[in-house]
Amino acid sequence: MAAVAIHQFAQCITCHAWSPDQSMVAFCPNNHEVHIYKLFGEKWERVHVLQKHDQIVSGIDWSVRSNKIVTVSHDRNSYVWNQEASEWVPTLVILRLNRAALCVQWSPKENKFAVGSGAKTVCICYYEKENNWWVSKLIRKKHNSSVTSVAWHPNNILLATTSTDGKCRVFSTFIKGVDSRESGASSSSNLKFGEQIAQLDLSFTWAFGVRWSPSGNTLAYAGHNSMIYFIEDVGSSPSAQNVALRDLPLRDILFVSEKLVIGVGFDCNPMVFTADETGLWSFVKFLDEKKIAPSSSKYGSQFSEAFGKLYGQSKPAINSDTVESSRPRGGAHENCISCIVPLRKPGDTIVRRFSTSGLDGKVVIWELDNSI
């Protein structure tokens, strides 16, 4: 399996999202706009430009059923865009932040969305029909630093967050009038808004990319120390697994199924992780098969030239022919992959296709075949 399509849209992309029918992609080309491109046959053409933010748009999410786009930006604002005829009409959401918004995600029922910010807070926004506007409720406590990513549990109430203080936390976002108290919900005693269910202190470095498994049983997030953490049974008795990566850290992850996770990050190559029958997670392989240069450098990375110089200093007689000059990596992405989004077909329980976008301005679509 590998990349089925590679599109160079811009010089650099911060985040992207797909329309419900996957015919259009919305992304931010590292400025204050959101560009929407549509595929006409073989060519991508820009159909809309959403211009409302004053600074970089750091998060975009496109809801599947209600076809709404939510964007958040470093300008501390968020807009919900509704499609009316051929135009996208923005509605300002007052988040009440005094720092940048960093990430956003629609809840599974699409009646709420969560925004992580540099103000050490998480905003949970819901729609108030009576006043026809989006209200923001803040979770002010607990975080000691910026909230880098948010993830909704399938039950639409629990929210996991990761922060640059190294911790991953799970909160309840129960809102009276929006969420219904379901009988038999295991966390019914913790349904107060903003209540912290769990705090995971596994990483001593910045944490990114938290995601729940499709059933909500497993939680995974990446640490900036080249580790990925898998936690089972967060609510009752959390058991964690630390998987150390050989190479550079991850920025975002995706649960393809209960036992299969794809991680993307600074290696510019998606990494596959699986859990075996006993539930033990491990790294399987890189997705992108790269061309190996005939004179392969010992370190096999873009740092080979730098390493050659570093080690060459201690041995003055070393031949400079052994130093490999830095070359393009030969994979789909040429720079850090910062965002991974699933491309679900309606009715599919596991994800077969997903897309990645990165700092090289490319959006790459990947397809998994049955060998995984």
Added chain:
Amino acid sequence: MATVGFLEDENLEAIITRIEHKSRKIESLLKQSKPVEALKTALEGSLLKTKDERCKSANWIVVHRAIMAIKDVDAMFSSLDPEYYDILMKYLYRGLATGDRPTCDQCLKIHEKLTEKAGLGCILRSLADTINTV
């Protein structure tokens, strides 16, 4: 040697005594020409959570002794368990920070092989972790 648990309220004197005990063990292992065993003993029980500089320095001296005694780096890696890679990398960076020529030469030699074996992730873990320091 049993691995030491991270007891925050443990007596600093007890830690220093334990490091001295380790040091004697390492000297005897080096006399028996077992440099890899000596390195393993030195790395074991390194109290990363202690904030006390004296303990860290004392442990560093012991590890430094073991690192400088290594002559065959490739042979060392064939018998060193991967669980020691991360902690060894942290000590290598401490060695490189000393600026002392023989220490830096030795640490650089080992760093090259360790990076090949453990990958860039090992370096990341030693750089990014500001809480568990050596």
